[in-house]
Amino acid sequence: MRTSGFKLVLLATALVFMVVGVAAAEINMTMYYPIAVGGKPYQIINELIQGFESQNPNIKVKAVYYGNYDDTRTKCLAALKAGEPVQLSVLFSIDIFDLLNQDIIVPWDDVVQTDADRAWLKSFYPALMANSMAGGKTYGIPFQRSTIVMYYNKDAFAEVGLDPEKPPATWDELVAMGKKLVKRDANGQVVRWGLSIPSTGYPYWMYQCLAIENGLELMNKAGNEVYFNRPESIEALRFWHDMAYKHEIMQKGSTDWGTLRQQFLGGSTAMMWHTTGNLTPVRDGAKFKFGVAMLPAHKRRGSPTGGGNFYIFKKTTPEERTAVLKFVQFMTEPINTAKWSIGTGYVATRPAAYETDLLKDYVAGFPAATVARDQFEYAVAEFSTHETARVKKFLDDAIQAVLSGKATPQEALNKAQQGADQILGGYR
């Protein structure tokens, strides 16, 4: 009896191992992704995942969608802290320092195996890698990436006698043309503004454009110093302020990130600065001819890059890492990157994508699609520091205070600098 009982246990154990063995052959991965469920971007990602799964039947990808970067980061970190298995995620490129501080990501340099893999790591636009690397290692693979571009209403340009094919190329032109584009009704009330730059959602990002055009990068590479109250940064914020209060080409107070597209499409602003990620919705929604242009220059041209990268998490088995690498390589194949770019307006992250027939044809029919890419030449890294969310908030508050006329650029930025120094001091 004893022995047969023992045998039974052995047999059962063997069975369990077999089952586990079979299960292990199938790799499941969970990925958090910052887009809203439904809609076009969602459909494209889903199609790509399905394409990947049909090529790799033993790998299953579960995507968890969240509407925006902040929510996705929040939720992804929460899941990781709760010990749930999450192998990879598309998160804000600027979260890199915080993810490193949390000690939850590994560099892709440790994941790649072959020379081909290593070549792949180097095949992205260099401008996009600025936010993807830290300490010489690559932590993020660019995917859902953007820059800021200027959308303008060509009909409005024609209406006031401006050349619709010549958008403003300098700050001075911006102000001059903006003044012409402002339209008032019989009572003198503004019915159309010359320019709108959103100052909710990502105020610091828009501000970075002005700062870089004025010749200043707002933080160092190590992410532990910021330069909020340099003369150049103060001047940049003053220019933003003056467009509303002095030149009166922009509404006073903050401009909402989310509803701005609706305002542009509704004709209540002639130009807007927004992410290229909005290109396809604008194209689909515009009842007038519109153009897309690089941001105007002052001391130089420039826009920060933005958007999300693929990160791979530390708590992964070697098998999972191989699978994740396979998946991310699939997603960034030139043809898939091209599909993604066409469907959304985000930039295709590798030069090779622009060599595909698909994207070549698309660009030929819709030249606006390359503006963001061409702007890479002048692009800088998006604002990113340790404890980014907190440091950003100081800058965001300063911008909003100035735009609503509650503080001078000097005062507001001094205060922001103080707050940021207090937090970043611990990381120097």
Next chain:
Amino acid sequence: MTPSRLWLQLETVAAWLLGILWALPLLYAFWAAFHPAAYAVKFDLAAPLTLANFIEAWTTAPFARYFVNTILYTTMTTALQFVLCTLAAYAFACHDWKGKDLVFSLILIQLMVMPDQLLVVNYQTMTALNLVDTIPAISLPYIASAFGVFLLRQNFKQVPIALAEAARVEGAGPLTILLKVYVPLSKAVYLAYGLVSISWHWNNFLWPLVITNSVTTRPITVGLSIFGSPENGVNFAIVSAGTLMSVAPLLIGFLLFQHQFVHSFMRAGIK
């Protein structure tokens, strides 16, 4: 002295005007949802009607799943509240035990400090229990409700002792007395409490936002907030359609059973 007719009529007009003012936001949502996007910000009586926004909203976000989650979560919460609060209220109203008064005043703390404000620690607790991103996790902090205990206790206290005594003489145990005497006599309170609780949890947002991560658990309010603030900008018409869809069940329920709703809220509030 009775007020003049004219004055009364003026008041009626004023009441109506305020009513229309109060109904306007919802009426506007209907306008935006049933017309093409271009008319969402432009009023034109000749604008064509359309259902396209609803179709777009419905296919854009998994509303059906959100509804299922919401129904699961609200029913679960309300049902468990009924059970736990009934037992506790019975203990407080009809039994005499050591520590009763102290315990009662301790649970009344919850009338002031609610789980909504304690979300940081409750989140940690859910993490420890391995319940993050599950529907029970949305429910559990609310199922022991001080409000429910208080409401039912008041009501049980008004049930004549004689009825309970009569049942006891016939040999009924305490639980039978609860089920056969107290509960049936409190039907109206249960209805009131149920309606209040359902509409409260249907509308609950902050805790579900924090504790859910995925489509399979997210209730309608959280789904709607994500739907209403996409990364790159909103489309008024479609958001209106989505918003109307998500409030439709409660709204229709309310309009059909207005009387019960109003009386339930009254009853739940007074006691």
Next chain:
Amino acid sequence: MNPKIARHVYGWLLFAPAAIFFILFTHYPIVRSCYLSFFNNPRGVQPRRFVGLANYAYLVNDPIFWQALKNNLIYAFGTIPVTVSLAILMAVWVNRRMTGRAFVRAAYFTPTILPMIAIANIWLFFYTPGVGLFDNLLKSMGYSGRNWLGDPDTALLCLMVIAIWKDAGFFMIFYLAALQGIPKDVIEAGKIEGAGRWYFFRRVTLPLLMPTTVFVVFNALINTFRIIDHIFILTKGGPDNATELLLYYLFQTAFEFWDTAYAAVLTVVIMAILMTLALAQFKVLERRTHYQ
């Protein structure tokens, strides 16, 4: 078992299921928040250590906290008197016979049953500058549009208007119940004595509604520390913290900055305020009963 002991055991047994959840999700978190507020925020490799009152020192010097507290007070004292007056007015109107009473009552009450998120989605369109409903209205009357939510001077006000719109109908219900509870003979007596309607309302009805008002006001006060859903959609606390309320700041600290220690401090502050309110309500009620 001794029947006396059995009685105690039985009472506890009935209470036990609820007790578990009360302790787990109300009392334990209260104690735990207090405890955590004296420690640093463990991050990555940094372990948790006792820091005494350091977090509270940070609180005292944190301008955003003070701004949020101030906003909360403005929000409460700006909305509650209006909401309560409107609620009484609505109740009085709906309580008498009138054409279309059902419609009017439904119109007043409907906002109450809608989720705040849905309401915020709708009101966002009203407030959008240039193309929104309010700006369209203003323009049609020849006024200039406003940047409602983008201007720190009006942003909080915009949120308050929504709160008033949503809550007035809710509190109307309590007044309606109270009005219907006023004894018929009191009303008759008023009529016989020939008291004017306004006089009667001021001298008889309003005092009789007093307990309801106390109840409503304190409930409304608690709500201002609980309902922040619209901020998520409309302003996210901006511009420049103009609409930052305490609970929203707590949420940001805990789930955007991942600073559990400071979040615990904010929790403690909110709890302290709510407890004080509870005590105040108790005192008010006690005094009233002495006078009666």
